[in-house]
Amino acid sequence: MYTKSGFRHPNKIEEYLMIPKTPPKFAVLQLSGCAGCEVSLLNANEWVEQFDLVYMPLVVSAYDVPDVDVLLISGGVRSDEDLHSLRHAVKHAKKVVAVGTCALSGGVANLGNRDEVREMFMSQTQRRDLPRLLPKSQPVDDFAEVNLYLPGCPPTPELFMAALLEPPDFSASMNVCQECGRKKLKDMKPKHLTGFQRGEVQPDICLINQGYLCVGSSTRGGCRALCTRPGHPCVGCRGPSDILIEKDSQAWLTSILRVFDVMTEIPQDELREALVSPQLALFLFQFADYAGLGKPPRPKEKVL
């Protein structure tokens, strides 16, 4: 509101009248994705008391994004409708948070960004009178300024709560290893990689000692190692740790290879081939140049 004395911040009036502070408003914009991020957010029950959820089509009937303190955006930009919704929504937000691997860097959709797949996709998939599909799935920050990145597939409820707070209330461990608790053994050196998902995981012993291609040693912590503790190798969904996040993918690759060099006798060629296979391409290296995004690195201060 403008007066002769200039712009008056509404909060000040509220303070003057001693009106209780209203809870911060937040909205969730879901672009093309799997809704796993939304399901995780719903598991973070605590926000129900602390925040006012004003827009989230999955759970609230509301057809437009109102002015909000925090806007969470999940999913990648896959169609022209995604693009229009994104451009429209960010205008209404004080703080924009890109959540989940799809919004940050494409996630699983990167499998579809391969040229041979894109050609088939574009020729077979378009339909009349529906949102037009874009040639590639693109991350949110190709089109809008992002204040905070929340990586994970999906980020845990704990991380969602942290991202809603201003400033975010969370300091992650350096990497997944620090949260995993499995013992690294000096004298257990596998000669070859164990198959990707071959069961038979020994409890309490590091998965690398058992020959699994686990990249937790250079993956950003904060997930509480929820895959590796029950025995599944880390696929790097939280992206590179702070040490590596501003470097190119080669630095991450080298770091992983060095860990395996010390802990195993697996030939480097075998490792290199496995590290660029599709299931790791989903997540690994996506912050950097591997996904072919041609983007400058995201500053580590902006990544939760």
Place this chain on the structure above:
Amino acid sequence: MTTLTFPLSRIEGHARVEIEVRDGKVVSTRFQAMEKRGFTLMVQGVPAEQMPVIVPRICGVCSTAHHVASVKALENAYGVQPPKLADDLREILLLGQIIQNQATSLFVFTMPDRLGVDSIFHITPEEADATTQFSIARGALKLRQLGTDLISLAGGQFIHPVKAVVGGMSSGIDSARAEGFRQRLLDALPAACDLVEFYWEISLRMKERIGSWGDDQPAYYITSTERDTPRYNSDIIRVMTPEGECCREFSAGEFRNFLTFEETDYSYAGRTSYEGGVMRANSLARANMTRTMGTKLAGDFLRRLRAEFGHPAHPILLFDLCRGMELVYAIERSAALLEEPLDKEDPHVAYTPKDGEGWGLVEAPRGPLIHHYVIENGAIALGEFIIPTVHNMLAIERALRVAAERYITADSVNLELERAVGRVVRAFDPCIACATH
């Protein structure tokens, strides 16, 4: 010709409804899925053994079903039989998904329709009495979380589980954790029953207000749960006639002999039919096609349903009531399974990967889900996903037509139509991320 467009919220994914009207007559009702990621193309060339990690990303709501269907398709291709313990652990995983999904559909998606609010997070004292006002949102979220926590217990990760592997499960559940969780389930059971009971009451009130349970014309029903009691880690697909007779049983690999799949030019999802007729999957199909529920409290609900609505029951708003019954069943059943020893034997057998063709079937919350893979040189040459929501497409459009004809006359459109469209679609709980994949 006039086209009415209804954007949809409180469903999984992006969809809208278009109704075409000419001279007060409803010409067509279309349910349009509006997004597409292209998993069938995306998985081409992917090493087959990595599919169980990749395909849960088709949908964060139904990820557990995709995870297990994927592992079963690979086992079918490799000729591996997992041990019984692994089958039970997978059943627990799928029950966790039923708890999570049915709690979400009931309380987050459809309860606001019955209370006349925008969401369960925006219930004001005028709209609910003081005792229920605050407990609904919290109780509903707690039940959802119980489901995802059960998925974590059996599957490792909470949204995209990782513990189902070819040949079985990567580990069992130790008895201390199993017992701890069983207690949690038993503690949650009374609150779940109260919420379901409350839901049943407000559904009756809504029916009084609108004067209908929705489209009640007969339809074919399809499920893959067992004949006697529900089992979601399923093997055989069954179809029931509109008169209530079980007419066909077939394996996942034979589905094309019985179901007709077609694409449409107005939606990114296709649709299936059975012998040219409208078919329904999801909770009402399972309720119509099971002999008993096999647990005490859910059994009481089934008897009540049959007494009030007969067999087979057709009105679409009963889908929602059946979800409540399944929520109770999944809590009772998983508590019983957690009483069994789940870490005494090896839940896994060795296997050798080979090329070939495999089919994987599970009963997902929305009906039978099939994964079909052709493997060449260890990589996926064809990855096909037959999604349960697609079986309901014709049924959704027929029910929309019933609603449209009720509220559109030669002179006017009753604005109750907008609410009716939401109720109809949500009764089927469609999953657009899955349907379009």
